[in-house]
Amino acid sequence: MSDAPLLEVEGLAVTFPGAAEDVRVVDDVAFSVRTDRALGIVGESGAGKSVLLRTLTGLFRPAAGTIRFDSRDVTNARGASLKAYRRDVQMVFQNPYTSLPPGRAVQNILEEPLLIHGISRGEWQGRLDSALDGVGLSRSFLGRMPEQLSGGQRQRVAIARALVLEPRLILLDEPVSALDVSIRAQVLNLLTDLRRDRGLGFVVVSHDFSVLRFLAEDIAVMHRGQFVEQGETGAVFDHPRHEYTRRLLAAMPSIERSLARRGDIGEAGAAEEKQDV
Amino acid sequence: MSLQSGPMLAVSGLTTEFPLKGGSVIRAVDDISFTLAAGRTLGIVGESGSGKSVLIRSLMRILDAPGRIAAGSVVFKGRDLLRIGEREMRGIRGRQIGMIFQNPAGSLSPVATVASQFAEAMRAHERVGAAAARDRSIRALAAVGVEDSAAVLASRPYQLSGGLIQRIMIGLALVMGPDLILADEPTTNLDVTVQEQIIAALRKVQRDFGTAIIFISHDMGVISEISDDIMVMYGARAVEYGDLRSVVRTPLHPYTDGLIRSVPPADIRPGMRLQAIPGYPPDLSRLGGSCRFASRCARVRPPCEANDPALAEQAPGRLVACHFPLAVTADV
Numbered sequence: 001m002s003d004a005p006l007l008e009v010e011g012l013a014v015t016f017p018g019a020a021e022d023v024r025v026v027d028d029v030a031f032s033v034r035t036d037r038a039l040g041i042v043g044e045s046g047a048g049k050s051v052l053l054r055t056l057t058g059l060f061r062p063a064a065g066t067i068r069f070d071s072r073d074v075t076n077a078r079g080a081s082l083k084a085y086r087r088d089v090q091m092v093f094q095n096p097y098t099s100l101p102p103g104r105a106v107q108n109i110l111e112e113p114l115l116i117h118g119i120s121r122g123e124w125q126g127r128l129d130s131a132l133d134g135v136g137l138s139r140s141f142l143g144r145m146p147e148q149l150s151g152g153q154r155q156r157v158a159i160a161r162a163l164v165l166e167p168r169l170i171l172l173d174e175p176v177s178a179l180d181v182s183i184r185a186q187v188l189n190l191l192t193d194l195r196r197d198r199g200l201g202f203v204v205v206s207h208d209f210s211v212l213r214f215l216a217e218d219i220a221v222m223h224r225g226q227f228v229e230q231g232e233t234g235a236v237f238d239h240p241r242h243e244y245t246r247r248l249l250a251a252m253p254s255i256e257r258s259l260a261r262r263g264d265i266g267e268a269g270a271a272e273e274k275q276d277v
Numbered sequence: 278m279s280l281q282s283g284p285m286l287a288v289s290g291l292t293t294e295f296p297l298k299g300g301s302v303i304r305a306v307d308d309i310s311f312t313l314a315a316g317r318t319l320g321i322v323g324e325s326g327s328g329k330s331v332l333i334r335s336l337m338r339i340l341d342a343p344g345r346i347a348a349g350s351v352v353f354k355g356r357d358l359l360r361i362g363e364r365e366m367r368g369i370r371g372r373q374i375g376m377i378f379q380n381p382a383g384s385l386s387p388v389a390t391v392a393s394q395f396a397e398a399m400r401a402h403e404r405v406g407a408a409a410a411r412d413r414s415i416r417a418l419a420a421v422g423v424e425d426s427a428a429v430l431a432s433r434p435y436q437l438s439g440g441l442i443q444r445i446m447i448g449l450a451l452v453m454g455p456d457l458i459l460a461d462e463p464t465t466n467l468d469v470t471v472q473e474q475i476i477a478a479l480r481k482v483q484r485d486f487g488t489a490i491i492f493i494s495h496d497m498g499v500i501s502e503i504s505d506d507i508m509v510m511y512g513a514r515a516v517e518y519g520d521l522r523s524v525v526r527t528p529l530h531p532y533t534d535g536l537i538r539s540v541p542p543a544d545i546r547p548g549m550r551l552q553a554i555p556g557y558p559p560d561l562s563r564l565g566g567s568c569r570f571a572s573r574c575a576r577v578r579p580p581c582e583a584n585d586p587a588l589a590e591q592a593p594g595r596l597v598a599c600h601f602p603l604a605v606t607a608d609v
C-alpha cells in the first residue's frame with residue numbers, strides 16, 4: 001500500500017450567502033483518508049456533514065482550502081479532470097427519496113453512469129448484476145421505478161448506482177439508516193468486502209455509532225461546521241474528550257438501556273420520569 | 278391493553294394491493310389485524326419493503342395510485358375509516374390523526390415559510406387568527422426542542438438541515454392535538470441528542486393527552502425507548518406481536534430472532550463480520566403458498582413449504598405466525 005493518502009483535505013471552508021453576511025457551514029476542516037483508514041463523521045443535525053461530502057464530490061466550490069485526490073489537487077478541477085475525478089469518487093446521498101430520479105426504471109438509473117463515463121456496453125450486464133447482488137435486489141427490480149419502491153429498496157438502488165462505476169473512493173451519507181438491521185448487516189459486510197477486495201477508500205457519515213465503529217478506523221466529531229474532536233475510533237468513543245462527543249454518547253438509544261430503565265422503575269414510573277423538553 | 282376503555286384503534290384483516298403492469302399484483306399489506314388503546318405506543322419493526330409504510334398510509338387512506346385497499350376494516354373511535362366518505366375523512370386526517378412521513382423533505386413545501394405551513398395546517402380544520410396561529414406554532418415547535426422558533430418560523434425548508442425539517446414535521450403533526458399519531462421513521466437520520474428530544478416530546482404529549490402512537494423504526498434502540506408493544510412485519514404480514522420486553526428477550530418467530538441477533542454488538546470493529554439473516558426477502562409479486570420466511574429459515578420443515586402459517590396466540594398476549602416457533606421461556 002502506498003504511503004500517500006487517497007484523499008487529503010486541508011483548511012476546507014464552505015460558505016453560503018446569508019441575510020447579512022456569508023454563513024460558514026464548513027469551517028477549517030482537515031483530514032485524510034487511506035484505503036486502510038476509513039474516516040467516519042458523526043455530529044449534530046445541521047453540523048455541515050452533507051455539505052462537506054457534497055463539496056468533496058465537486059457539487060459545491062469551497063471558499064478556502066484544498067482537496068487532493070491521489071496526490072492531485074482537485075480543488076478547482078474542471079472539464080476532463082473533474083469528470084475523471086467524479087468517476088473515481090462516488091457518493092451515496094442521505095435521502096433515498098430525493099436522490100433517485102422519479103419516473104425512470106431502475107435499470108435506466110443504474111446504466112446512466114455507465115453511459116456517461118463511456119463504459120463499453122459489453123460490461124454493463126456484468127456490472128449491474130454484481131451491483132444488484134451486492135445490495136440484495138433481484139433482477140425483477142430492474143423494471144420498477146423509484147416511486148414503486150420502499151425507502152430501503154430505494155437506498156439499495158442508490159448504493160448499487162454508486163458501485164457500478166467501480167470507484168476508488170465512496171462517500172456514504174447515512175448509507176444504511178433506511179435498512180432493517182439484517183439487510184443493514186449484509187450491506188455493511190458487503191462494503192467491508194469491497195474495501196478489502198478492491199482497496200476502496202471510505203468516508204462515512206452516520207448517526208449510528210455501531211455503523212461508524214464497524215466501517216471506520218478514524219472518527220471526526222462535527223459540530224457547527226468544525227471538527228471538534230478527531231482520532232482513532234476506539235479512542236474517541238471510549239475516551240471522549242470534547243463535551244459534545246460525551247453528550248452524543250450519553251444519548252445513544254439502546255435496547256438494554258431502555259429495558260433497564262423500565263425494569264428499575266417499573267412501567268408506571270417510566271411514564272412519570274422527568275422529561276427534558 | 279386497557280379493557281375498560283376499549284381500543285382507540287382496531288384494525289382487522291387489512292389488505293392493500295398494487296396492481297402492476299402486465300397483470301401481476303403486489304399485495305403489500307396482507308391480512309393485518311391489531312388494536313391500540315389510548316395512551317399506548319405500538320412499535321412496528323421489520324424487513325425493508327415488508328409493508329410498514331403502506332400499512333399506515335392505508336390507515337389514513339392516502340395510498341399512491343394504483344394502490345387500493347382490497348379488504349379489512351379500520352375502526353377508529355368507533356367509526357370504520359374505510360366506510361366513511363372522503364369529506365369526513367379529511368376532517369379526521371391531520372386533526373384527529375396526525376402523521377409524520379418517512380420522507381420529511383418531500384412532505385413540506387421547500388419554499389413556503391414554516392409559519393405559513395403551520396397556519397395552513399390549522400386553517401384546514403378551523404378558523405384561527407394570526408396571533409393564535411403563531412402562538413400555537415411556537416408551542417408545537419417548543420415541544421420538539423426547537424428553541425429559536427421565531428427564526429425557524431420565518432425560514433423556508435430548503436434552507437434548513439434534515440434534522441430541523443424533521444422536527445418541524447413532528448410539530449405540524451402535534452399542532453392540532455391529535456388522538457392518534459402515525460410516525461414513520463421519525464427519528465431516522467437525526468443525531469442521537471435530537472432523537473432523544475423527540476422521543477421525550479412524544480412521550481410527554483402521550484402522557485399529557487393520552488395520545489396513542491404507532492411508531493415505525495429500524496433502530497431497535499429507538500423502538501425499545503418508545504414502545505409498549507411491538508409488531509414485527511415480514512413479507513406484508515405481521516409475523517409476531519407482543520409486549521416489548523417479551524418480544525426482544527424471547528422472540529418466538531425465527532425472523533424476529535434473526536433481526537435481534539443482527540443488532541451489532543457494542544464492541545464491533547472493522548474487520549469483524551456482522552451476523553445477518555442469510556438470503557433476501559421475498560418478491561411480493563411472486564409469492565407461492567409456502568411460509569414467506571421458509572427459504573431463509575434455519576428451522577424449516579415440510580409443513581413450512583406446504584402452507585403459510587397464520588398469526589395465532591402462542592402464549593397469553595404473544596402472537597406468532599410460525600409452524601415451529603421458538604419456545605416461550607421465562608423472562609430474563
Ligand SMILES: Nc1ncnc2c1ncn2[C@@H]1O[C@H](COP(=O)(O)OP(=O)(O)OP(=O)(O)O)[C@@H](O)[C@H]1O
Nearest residue numbers: 016025045046047048049050051436437438439440
Ligand atoms: N443549498 C444550501 N443553501 C443554504 N444553506 C444550506 C444549503 N444546504 C445546506 N445549508 C445549511 O448548511 C448547514 C449544514 O447542513 P447539512 O445538510 O450539511 O447538515 P448535516 O450535518 O448533514 O445535518 P443532518 O444530520 O441533519 O443531515 C445547515 O444549517 C443548512 O441549513
Ligand SMILES: Nc1ncnc2c1ncn2[C@@H]1O[C@H](COP(=O)(O)OP(=O)(O)OP(=O)(O)O)[C@@H](O)[C@H]1O
Nearest residue numbers: 148149150151152295305325326327328329330331
Ligand atoms: N406505488 C407502488 N407501486 C408498487 N409497489 C409499491 C408501491 N409502493 C410500495 N410498493 C411495494 O410495497 C411493498 C411495501 O412497501 P413499504 O413502503 O410499505 O415498505 P416498508 O416496510 O415501509 O419498507 P422500508 O422499511 O424500506 O421503508 C414494497 O415491496 C414496495 O416495493
Ligand SMILES: [Mg+2]
Nearest residue numbers: 049050094439
Ligand atoms: Mg446530512
Ligand SMILES: [Mg+2]
Nearest residue numbers: 150151330379
Ligand atoms: Mg417505509
